[in-house]
Amino acid sequence: MDVVLIAAVTQDGFIARHEHETVTWSKDLHIFQEQTAGFPVIMGSNTFKCIPIPLTGRNVIIAHRNDKPKDILKDLSAEKCFIAGGGKTNARFSDLLTHAHLTPHPLIFGGGIPLFSEPIKEKNLVLKKKISVVPDLGIYQYQYKIK
């Protein structure tokens, strides 16, 4: 199964200003909705609490601190699933990621919740596709395979 990290990030690698922030600055929500439709979406409980409207049409799995990432994935029977944050959850699933769909935004927060909240193993990414999000603002989603 493909395990796809999906995130909107600032140019300095943050996904939120603080752990309770509802992300209203990202411009790629429509892409998130399209790509995750019909697939399991795994997110941490902080992220779940920050979502303003329920995500319908997909199996949303809330990851808690005592859950084992491998056990969560083992129970899924899908061609792919998405890891949708936040930084703690991304870090916990980092060893299991096969792909990353990242949308850098023209913002610098200077601090906050990083894409991965803990140190993780180094990874090499191979660009597979670049999708227009808001070309006038220079916003694209980069789809990588993780080697």
Ligand SMILES: NC(=O)c1ccc[n+]([C@@H]2O[C@H](COP(=O)([O-])OP(=O)(O)OC[C@H]3O[C@@H](n4cnc5c(N)ncnc54)[C@H](OP(=O)(O)O)[C@@H]3O)[C@@H](O)[C@H]2O)c1
């Ligand atoms: N820009 C983006 O694309 C994007 C995407 C997703 C999320 N976000 C943002 O990311 C932020 C949340 O990220 P996050 O990293 O704080 O949380 P998170 O990964 O969403 O969820 C926190 C997870 O860690 C556990 N946890 C909470 N406090 C902990 C602690 N002190 N030590 C160990 N585990 C702990 C929770 O489990 P329990 O339930 O057991 O407490 C939960 O599993 C929100 O602002 C959200 O909007 C941004």
